[in-house]
Each structure stands twice: as structure tokens, then as C-alpha cells.
Amino acid sequence: MSTREWLLTEQPASRRQARLGQSYRTWLAFRRNRLAMIGLGIVLALVAVALLAPFISPYNPIVGGDLRTERLLSPSWQHLLGTDDQARDILSRILHGSRITLLVVALVAVIATPIGLLVGTTAGYYGGWVDTVLMRLTDIFLAFPRLILALAFVAALGPGIENAIIAIAITSWPPYARLARAETLTIRNADHIDAIRLQGAHSARIIWGHVVPLCLSSVIVRVTLDMAGIILTAAGLGFLGLGAQPPQPEWGAMIAGGRRFILDHWWVATMPGLAIFVVSLGFNFLGDGLRDVLDPKAQK
Amino acid sequence: MTLLNVENLSVTFPSRHGPQRVVRDVSFRLGRERLGIVGESGSGKSQTGRAILGLTPTSGTATADRLEFDGIDLRNASHAQWRKLRGARMSMVMQDPKFSLNPVMTIDRQLVEAARRITPNRAEARDKSLAMLEAVQIRDPARVMAAYPHELSGGMGQRAMIAMMLITEPDLLIADEPTSALDVTVQIEVLRILDDLVTSRGMGLIFISHDLRLVSSFCDRVLVMYAGRVVEELRAAELSQAKHPYTRGLMGCLPRIDGGTRPLPTLQRDEAWAR
Amino acid sequence: MPLIDITDLHVRFGPVHAVRGVSLSVTEGEAFGIVGESGSGKSTVLRAICGLAPTSAGSIRIDGQTLTAPRRPAFYRRAQMVFQDPYASLHPRHTVDKVLSEPLAIHGFSDREARVERALNDVGLGHGFRFRFPHQLSGGQRQRVAVARALILEPEILLLDEPTSALDASIQAEVLNLLDRLRSERGLTYILVSHDLAVVSHMCERLMVMQHGQAVEELARADLQAHRASQDYTRNLLAASEGFSRAAP
Numbered sequence: 001m002s003t004r005e006w007l008l009t010e011q012p013a014s015r016r017q018a019r020l021g022q023s024y025r026t027w028l029a030f031r032r033n034r035l036a037m038i039g040l041g042i043v044l045a046l047v048a049v050a051l052l053a054p055f056i057s058p059y060n061p062i063v064g065g066d067l068r069t070e071r072l073l074s075p076s077w078q079h080l081l082g083t084d085d086q087a088r089d090i091l092s093r094i095l096h097g098s099r100i101t102l103l104v105v106a107l108v109a110v111i112a113t114p115i116g117l118l119v120g121t122t123a124g125y126y127g128g129w130v131d132t133v134l135m136r137l138t139d140i141f142l143a144f145p146r147l148i149l150a151l152a153f154v155a156a157l158g159p160g161i162e163n164a165i166i167a168i169a170i171t172s173w174p175p176y177a178r179l180a181r182a183e184t185l186t187i188r189n190a191d192h193i194d195a196i197r198l199q200g201a202h203s204a205r206i207i208w209g210h211v212v213p214l215c216l217s218s219v220i221v222r223v224t225l226d227m228a229g230i231i232l233t234a235a236g237l238g239f240l241g242l243g244a245q246p247p248q249p250e251w252g253a254m255i256a257g258g259r260r261f262i263l264d265h266w267w268v269a270t271m272p273g274l275a276i277f278v279v280s281l282g283f284n285f286l287g288d289g290l291r292d293v294l295d296p297k298a299q300k
Numbered sequence: 301m302t303l304l305n306v307e308n309l310s311v312t313f314p315s316r317h318g319p320q321r322v323v324r325d326v327s328f329r330l331g332r333e334r335l336g337i338v339g340e341s342g343s344g345k346s347q348t349g350r351a352i353l354g355l356t357p358t359s360g361t362a363t364a365d366r367l368e369f370d371g372i373d374l375r376n377a378s379h380a381q382w383r384k385l386r387g388a389r390m391s392m393v394m395q396d397p398k399f400s401l402n403p404v405m406t407i408d409r410q411l412v413e414a415a416r417r418i419t420p421n422r423a424e425a426r427d428k429s430l431a432m433l434e435a436v437q438i439r440d441p442a443r444v445m446a447a448y449p450h451e452l453s454g455g456m457g458q459r460a461m462i463a464m465m466l467i468t469e470p471d472l473l474i475a476d477e478p479t480s481a482l483d484v485t486v487q488i489e490v491l492r493i494l495d496d497l498v499t500s501r502g503m504g505l506i507f508i509s510h511d512l513r514l515v516s517s518f519c520d521r522v523l524v525m526y527a528g529r530v531v532e533e534l535r536a537a538e539l540s541q542a543k544h545p546y547t548r549g550l551m552g553c554l555p556r557i558d559g560g561t562r563p564l565p566t567l568q569r570d571e572a573w574a575r
Numbered sequence: 576m577p578l579i580d581i582t583d584l585h586v587r588f589g590p591v592h593a594v595r596g597v598s599l600s601v602t603e604g605e606a607f608g609i610v611g612e613s614g615s616g617k618s619t620v621l622r623a624i625c626g627l628a629p630t631s632a633g634s635i636r637i638d639g640q641t642l643t644a645p646r647r648p649a650f651y652r653r654a655q656m657v658f659q660d661p662y663a664s665l666h667p668r669h670t671v672d673k674v675l676s677e678p679l680a681i682h683g684f685s686d687r688e689a690r691v692e693r694a695l696n697d698v699g700l701g702h703g704f705r706f707r708f709p710h711q712l713s714g715g716q717r718q719r720v721a722v723a724r725a726l727i728l729e730p731e732i733l734l735l736d737e738p739t740s741a742l743d744a745s746i747q748a749e750v751l752n753l754l755d756r757l758r759s760e761r762g763l764t765y766i767l768v769s770h771d772l773a774v775v776s777h778m779c780e781r782l783m784v785m786q787h788g789q790a791v792e793e794l795a796r797a798d799l800q801a802h803r804a805s806q807d808y809t810r811n812l813l814a815a816s817e818g819f820s821r822a823a824p
Contacts, residue, residue: 010711011703018670018706191664194627195724199678200651209677213668340743341714454613483612483770484815491819510743517818553748555777557816558800563752564777567745 029293036289042282049095050102059089061096061249072265082267084257086247090267093249094275100250101279104165104234105227111169113223116176121211123177124184125203135181142174146233154242161250164243168233172226176219183215217294224287228280235276251276303472303504304330304352307366311347311356322360323347324528330472332502334495336519336536338512338550344528345508349474352506353392354382370471388417391465395477400461401449407460408445415467432463436493455486462490466497473497476508491518512539512550524550527574546573576639578603578764579624579732583633586619593619595788596633603731606758606765608775608782610812616788617768621734624766625656637732652682655725659737661717665709671695671720672705678728694723698753715746722753735767739774751778772816776800784809
């Protein structure tokens with residue numbers, strides 16, 4: 001029996017085989033979507049670049065070359081993407097900048113997703129005053145424009161990439177909470193939830209073991225699609241000088257740095273802009289593909 | 301007189317294990333009569349009905365050696381031809397009125413819109429709509445006309461749906477489980493309406509259902525489908541003399557009010573039936 | 576003493592008065608049917624017994640003891656429910672194994688492996704079904720899993736809410752036979768809710784007809800078989816269950 005047959009069998013013989021088989025089926029469905037595969041490729045490339053940045057960067061991203069001769073060089077074989085006003089190689093800075101981008105994306109996902117899920121499912125499952133309190137709280141956070149709240153936050157705590165991440169995470173979870181709540185409201189009255197209630201399960205077990213797994217897929221899709229916006233917000237904060245601080249090679253800050261030369265030395269601002277564009281696009285493709293696979297409602 | 305002539309109708313859907321023929325070489329003729337198509341879920345009965353109206357989902361393909369409605373070849377009918385036929389001369393009633401009626405339009409608008417296909421005059425179309433609602437035994441047609449679909453009970457909604465499908469006085473009505481979502485007493489009333497229409501207007505009716513007992517008491521002829529194939533065709537009155545083991549098994553496994561065997565006989569499926 | 580004793584039960588959902596003064600009693604080992612059309616409140620009675628619907632007035636007693644709200648954990652080991660739609664009553668992301676072992680985990684059973692295997696065998700599904708997901712099962716197989724789940728805590732009362740109305744006729748026969756066999760093997764007490772008089776007549780010794788939240792009448796199986804109904808509504812139901820007849824007005 002080949003591995004493929006073992007995975008796709010209709011009669012799995014163990015828990016592990018059942019779970020792996022299920023994942024493999026999802027993967028097969030995902031693989032059929034070309035754009036999603038491109039998105040996955042871009043995201044994986046981002047991860048690889050972030051991991052390998054010190055080894056594949058041709059130059060030091062922080063310390064530039066000779067300020068007299070190597071400033072603002074246009075793209076060439078020596079400097080594939082040119083150099084900036086500090087005589088630093090732009091390619092090296094973009095490669096290192098991917099680490100910051102990845103850090104923002106990962107931390108925001110890790111902080112905002114569980115908060116959103118927990119608040120949303122709890123509110124939806126209990127209803128009544130719990131729902132009212134949690135949802136009004138969500139509304140309050142939702143009422144703050146993301147960038148403005150981040151600005152206030154950074155102003156209070158001082159600029160820096162950590163504070164920017166916290167600010168973005170705090171403003172990101174409300175939509176996930178709303179989504180999870182809406183899903184929970186439809187799941188809450190399902191027969192299988194009544195059934196587990198009749199087995200004597202308490203609420204925490206029902207929410208965690210039965211409601212959350214059903215909300216998870218749509219929240220993951222939403223988070224993935226939001227990643228583009230999160231990257232842009234982080235870049236925006238960097239651009240305003242409130243995110244990553246120089247000389248850190250953050251893409252938004254790099255665009256801000258290149259703004260002064262945009263007419264004469266276009267590559268300084270364009271190259272990090274392209275990096276933001278490609279990564280955002282990758283997350284959007286990936287999110288669309290995940291939605292096709294994970295969200296039954298979106299299937300044709 | 302033959303209203304509908306179907307020869308070797310097949311419907312195929314792609315699947316992970318290659319093309320799946322869900323309807324296989326189904327042939328029958330329909331006059332101005334009540335024909336029942338009976339089968340369990342997955343027997344292909346609904347896809348047969350849909351294929352006749354050209355409503356096979358886009359992922360599937362329907363082929364036939366002959367598919368004629370009143371002398372018109374339906375196999376290569378153009379969009380324009382279908383528009384003239386569907387709704388006007390052939391209609392379909394689905395199981396659940398909730399999905400077939402437009403939820404954001406009143407019954408009035410939907411009915412009148414349908415009626416105007418045959419009478420362009422608005423006032424006349426309205427009169428016709430009211431008359432049609434009365435014909436399907438709705439006691440308060442004016443109230444129902446003003447209502448939105450969700451404001452009607454299941455039985456009312458299904459009647460409004462039937463009224464809408466019949467307002468154009470079609471020659472052929474395909475009813476796919478039209479009463480399965482209804483209570484038994486309402487079910488009988490809806491069937492009575494359909495029965496009257498067949499008798500008084502000379503309409504041809506294809507009645508698709510899983511309920512063998514209901515079909516046999518209502519229809520003139522019955523096709524029994526299994527795994528996409530018609531395994532037996534017989535007069536409804538002669539159902540008790542069915543020859544095919546599947547038909548007999550289906551009859552036997554139903555519990556009966558006046559006692560019966562215990563445990564119930566179960567249906568032993570035979571691979572050969574599907575071949 | 577009856578095992579289940581309901582007196583003057585009322586259930587209200589806001590302005591909707593779903594059950595209006597229903598009383599019934601079921602003795603141990605009996606199968607009791609509740610028949611009615613949609614909106615008659617028949618399922619609500621069942622849900623009120625297991626605490627899924629609120630009891631607004633009246634009392635529900637099991638073994639003479641009035642049930643508390645919310646129900647005590649011990650209640651769930653005495654009474655379990657099988658739902659109508661096997662496509663909705665199993666969690667789509669849980670394997671059969673998970674569905675069956677979770678109640679055992681909640682109630683702290685130790686020999687879970689053996690119990691899950693035995694429960695699967697009892698409902699006619701072998702070991703091969705244990706690690707499947709619901710989407711890998713047919714409707715009849717799902718309903719068997721639902722029955723296995725209801726029985727895994729070894730309750731004495733089974734509440735059956737239209738257990739076969741979503742199934743094909745041939746599958747219905749199999750599930751009804753299974754329920755019948757389990758009852759005689761284990762001396763279970765059933766309350767079966769259905770819109771189908773034939774199913775109730777086949778399964779139950781006594782039945783109650785409900786309409787608009789009230790009991791219309793109570794009949795023994797023999798009365799039903801002989802078409803001895805005293806109320807017009809029951810007679811209408813009986814006539815309609817026979818199928819269509821052209822002669823009738």
C-alpha cells in the first residue's frame with residue numbers, strides 16, 4: 001500500500017491516520033488552486049529569506065560602504081537593487097527587513113487570533129449580558145482607526161517595532177471576534193452541540209472542543225487576508241517614523257528614507273515598495289485559496 | 301398522445317474516481333397523465349427531472365438519443381428556445397418553497413411577473429394571479445398576495461409556489477418531492493390540487509418522490525429507479541405485483557399502522573441491479 | 576410507579592406557548608410514542624425532559640424525583656437523546672472515536688477503549704468505522720453512531736426525536752430494527768417522537784397525539800391498528816397516512 005493510499009483510505013485504523021488523511025485531503029484540494037499555490041510559495045519564500053538573511057545578503061544591511069563613492073548607486077551587478085543615501089546595499093536591507101515583516105505578521109497573528117476567537121465564541125455561546133458586555137467592548141476597539149490608535153500607543157510608549165506590533169495586534173482582534181461570534185451563533189443551536197450538552201459537558205469544554213474548531217477555519221482565512229493590511233500598517237508606522245527605528249531595515253521606513261530622492265533615484269523607495277507589494281499579494285492569494293478549501297460556504 | 305419522449309437519457313458528473321453516471325439510459329414516454337418516479341437518495345430521480353428541463357448543474361453533462369417535448373428537440377435547444385419553454389410550457393416545483401421563492405419580493409410581484417408572460421396586461425395578470433391562488437385552495441388570496449415568502453407557513457408557501465408554476469398553464473409539470481416538507485394532512489391537500497389540474501387541464505405531470513406508498517396511490521404509472529437506472533416500470537395499481545426484488549424490498553421494509561412483521565424485513569441489495 | 580411522569584407541562588419561548596399542559600407517564604421498559612405535525616410541540620416535550628427547553632410550569636419526575644434545572648450530571652447517565660438529522664447531530668470535525676469517547680471522558684470512565692469498541696459492535700458498525708469522520712459515513716451509518724453515542728453511558732431512558740425521518744425507507748427499517756433489538760436486549764424505556772403514525776405504531780405500545788401544544792388523545796397500539804380513534808384530528812391523520820385517495824372529498 002502506497003503512502004497515498006494509506007492517507008486516502010476510507011477506513012483509517014488509528015487516530016493518527018485519520019487526522020493525517022484529513023490533512024492530506026485538504027492539501028490535495030488546496031494544491032489544485034494555482035493562485036493559492038503561488039501565494040503559499042511567496043509566503044514560504046518570505047520565511048526562507050528571513051531565516052537565511054545573514055547568509056544570502058551580499059552586504060551588511062546596517063553599515064554602508066564608502067559614503068563618497070557608493071551613495072545612491074543605481075542597480076548594477078555590484079548592487080542588484082542599488083544603494084541608498086547611506087551607501088547601504090538595498091537588496092541586503094530588504095532581505096533583512098523580511099525578518100521584521102515576518103515578526104510583525106507572526107506576532108500579530110499569535111496575539112490577535114486567540115483573543116478574537118475567545119471573545120467571539122464566548123460572547124456568541126453564552127449570549128445575554130456576557131454577549132452585550134463583550135461585544136460593546138469589541139465595538140469600542142473597532143471604533144478606533146487602527147493607525148490612529150497605533151499612533152497614540154506609540155506616542156505613549158515610545159516608538160519602536162515592539163510597540164507598533166502591540167498596537168497593531170490590539171486593533172486587529174475585533175473583526176475576528178465579530179466573525180467568531182457570528183459563526184458561533186449559527187453553531188450554538190446545532191444538534192451536535194445539544195448532543196454534547198446532553199452528555200453533561202460543561203461550557204468550557206463545549207466552547208473549546210466543539211465551537212472553536214468550527215470557527216477556526218473562517219478566522220484563519222480572515223487573518224491571512226488581513227495580513228496584507230497588517231504589513232501595510234506596519235510599513236505605514238515605519239514610514240511615519242513610529243515603527244521600527246533607523247537604522248533597522250524596515251520596509252516602510254526604507255520607503256520613507258527614499259522619499260527625498262524619489263525623482264532622481266527612484267530605486268531607493270521603489271524596491272522596498274515592491275517587496276511590500278509582493279508579500280501582501282502572496283498573503284492575499286494564500287487567504288483566497290484557504291477560503292476555497294476551508295470555508296464550505298464559499299465553495300461552488 | 302405523447303407529450304414527452306425520452307430515450308436513453310444519461311447524466312454524468314466528474315468525480316475523483318473518474319466520470320460518474322448518475323442517470324443511466326433512462327427511457328420513457330409521457331402523455332397527459334401522472335407519472336411517478338420513485339427511488340431512494342442517490343438513485344438519480346431528481347437529476348432525471350432536472351435534465352428534462354435542461355437544468356443539469358454546469359459541472360455535469362446530460363446526453364440522450366432522444367429528448368422531445370411536444371415535437372421540439374430539447375437536446376440542442378438555444379437559450380431563446382428554453383426561455384420560451386421553461387415557465388411557459390414546462391415548469392418545475394421543488395421540495396422547499398423557501399429556496400424557490402424570492403425572499404425579498406412579495407408573492408404579488410412574483411406571481412404577476414410570471415402571469416405577464418402570457419398576458420401583458422397588468423390588471424389582467426393580477427386577476428389571473430388571484431384566481432390561481434384560489435385554485436390552489438388559498439382561502440385569503442389578497443392577504444397571501446401582499447405577503448413575503450417567510451410570512452407564509454410551509455403549506456401556504458408550497459401552494460403559492462405551485463400557483464406560480466401553474467399560472468402560465470404549462471403542458472408539463474415536473475414536481476420534485478413537492479410535498480416532502482409538508483405535514484401529512486397538508487400533503488394530501490396539495491396532491492388534490494395537482495390532481496385536479498391534471499384532470500381538468502390535461503397537464504402531464506412527473507411526480508418525483510421517495511415515498512413509494514404515496515406515489516402508488518397518486519400516480520397512474522410508476523418508474524422505480526435504482527443507482528441511476530430504471531429497474532422497473534409498472535402501473536401504480538399493480539405495485540403489489542411488482543417483480544423486481546428492489547421494488548418488492550422497498551414495499552416490504554415500510555412499517556405499517558395495522559401491525560406487520562417484526563423485525564421489519566430489510567432490503568438486501570444486489571450488485572447486479574446496478575449493472 | 577411510572578419511570579417518567581410528566582404533569583401539566585408548559586413550555587414558553589417568549590410569547591410562543593409551545594407546550595400547553597401536557598401530562599403523560601411512561602412505565603419502565605415501555606415504548607411511548609408522541610405523534611403530531613410540525614408545530615405541535617411534540618419535540619419540545621422531549622427537549623423539556625432533557626433540559627434543552629425550559630419548563631415554564633408543571634413538573635417532570637423520573638422515579639418520583641422532580642428534575643432540577645439545570646440537570647444534575649447523574650441525569651445524563653439515566654437519559655439520553657437521539658436527534659432527527661444525523662447530518663447535523665455529529666460534529667463534522669470529530670471522528671467516530673472522538674464522538675464516542677468524549678462522554679466517557681466527561682463522566683470519568685476508565686475502560687474507554689473497550690467500551691467504544693463494544694458500542695460500535697452493538698449498533699452493527701465494526702472496528703473499521705471507528706476512525707472515520709462523519710463525511711465518510713452514509714446517513715444510516717451516522718444515525719447508528721448517534722445511537723451508539725446515546726447508549727455509551729448506558730442510560731435506561733432513550734428519547735428519540737424523529738430518529739428515522741431523514742433516512743431512506745430501507746435504511747429506516749434497519750435503524751428501527753436496531754432500536755427495537757436494543758430495547759429488548761437492555762430493557763430500555765423509549766419515548767419516540769414522530770410525524771409518521773406507521774413508525775410509532777410499529778415501535779410503541781402506547782402513544783399520544785398532539786396538536787397545537789396540547790394532547791389530543793392517548794391510544795394503545797391496538798386502538799391505532801384497529802383505527803379506533805375518538806378524535807377527528809386523529810382520524811384525519813390516520814386517513815392521510817394511508818396515502819392519496821381520489822374518492823375522498
